Amino acid sequence: MPTGEILDEIDRLKFRAGGAGLPVYDPDWLKVPSIDYVVIVFGDSNSEGRVGTVSLDSEGNIGSALIDLVFFENTASGGRAPRLVNLGGTVYFAVVYGGPGGDGWLKTFSIGTDGTISAMIASLEFETSSCDIPDVIHLSGTKYAIVYKSLSLKGRLVTVNIDDDGTNLSIVDGPDIPLPAMANQTAPEIISVSGTIYAIIYTDGADDDIKIKTIDIANNGTIGSVVATATIVALGGVINKAQIVKLTNNNFVIAYKTSAGATYGKSVNISDDGATIGSVLDTKELIATGGLDSISLLQIVTAYFLVASSGASDDGYMYSYSIDSSGVFSDSIDSYKFEAIRLYNCKILFFSGRIHGVLWQGNTNEGWVATFKVQNNASLIPTDPLLRVSGIRRTFWSGLGGQAVYQCELALGGMSITYVSPIGSRDIPSAVTPLTTPAKTTFTPSGEGYRLRDYGVWLSGTTVDIQTRLFGHSPPTYTEWVDWMEAVSRQGYAEWSY
Secondary structure, three states, rough: OOOOOEEEEEEEEEEEOOOEEEHHHOEEEEEOOOOEEEEEEEEEOOOOOOEEEEOOOOOOEOOOOOOOOEEEEEOOOOOEEEEEOOOOOOOEEEEEEEEEOOOOEEEEEEEOOOOOOOOEEEEEEEEEEOOEEEEEEEEEOOOOEEEEEEHHHHEEEHHHHOOOOOOOEEEEEEEEOOOOOOOOOOOEEEEEEEEEEEEEEEEEOOOOOOOEOOOOOOOOOOEEEEEEEEEEEEEOOOOOOEEEEEEOOEEEEEEEOOOOOOOOEEEEEEOOOOOEEOOOOEEEEEEOOOOOOOOOEEOOOEEEEOOOOOHHHEEEEEEEEEEEEOEOOOEEEOEEEEOOOOOOOEEEEEOOEEEEEEEEEOOOOOEEEEEEEEOOOOEEEOOHHHHHHHHHHOEEEEEOOOOOEEEEEHHHHHOOOOOOOOOOOOOOOOOEEEEHHHHHHHEEEEHEEEEEEEEEEEEEOOEEEEEEEOOOOOOOOOOHHHHHHHHHHOOOOHHHEO
């Protein structure tokens, strides 16, 4: 099963009906750390700002409805394009948005263990002129940076302090104006390069080119000077904001919409000090056709990524790709159609293991969330042939009336084995978590058919312990069993991935 393969959709929920009465505009979402909820922010019918919660368990199962829904801004046209940031890995969040009068506002709140949303804790007006489609990033400690399109369409940057409990808010530096006037319907996005160097991607209003500026922002929030500027896409007619993600070493992928609606990707190298923004390494058409709607990019694992946007007939599509060490794109690995009618805004998230989710604004401005699995090559059985052979060891065997019990231990990355725990013979060590799953395949050594009754998987640090119970005419030999385990590892059964 290749890395980047998009597996079954797990669950989906329409959390807001849409239409004139219950619309969702420009939604954003994040997972609440340590508890089984996601938090969603969006603009309402009069562009008021709403925040809601939905349950989401570790298997990707979504609750049947919103648990709580409150205003973070109840002034008409005062909750535009909200963006979320989590505070210090806690249950506290900040929402940044275009507030009343078009000014830039930040508010904080918390999520209870039952999914309820607190009253707004504190607020800060960080821009008194105009704030449109902001983006926010954590710098260090309690310091954050916000980029946005402001008066005369110019891009601005401000740094703020937000205590982890959301109580104390203040401007640290700025608003600074590091960007020129931007193209209409576009907005800047900020990403970390290395250390205190950040890259801001934007569409220049003078020529509609997509450009990158690198800038130094100290951990204490002090805004330094622009380090370098480079044109990435000399295009014209770009609609909506470009997206950027770091994939491997210093290689970044930029995704953008052409004026015809196709989604393209370009790879580029940015040095750690931000001084060198290299020439484009490769260009790829990621999604062939579609509307002029938002794009979402997400790294799967090193060198692999997901991209979502509108495709044929403006449906919502997601594709997976990889780039090699030279920045060259692969062909599409897999695709997933998550919206059958009309996609507007969307955002992909990673939750845990192979569980991912996508949030989107649908055909009649309804709000949707869906969860799905993406293979991320975290296989329990080593993919390298030498590691497979050396990693499978016999530690327990018995034949009981046609039933054979075998156990193997696999050390991820070739690391040493630490313990043994056969099925039914010893207590499971307290430090490990057992997982037993029904069989879904058949073992056929020497022409005989053996049904895999079940197997147990134990994880302890980097050590993996797999035990199987097989039923058949007579127990297979240990060599036959190892051959079967190797065959299964080559096929990459999803049951043996986490």
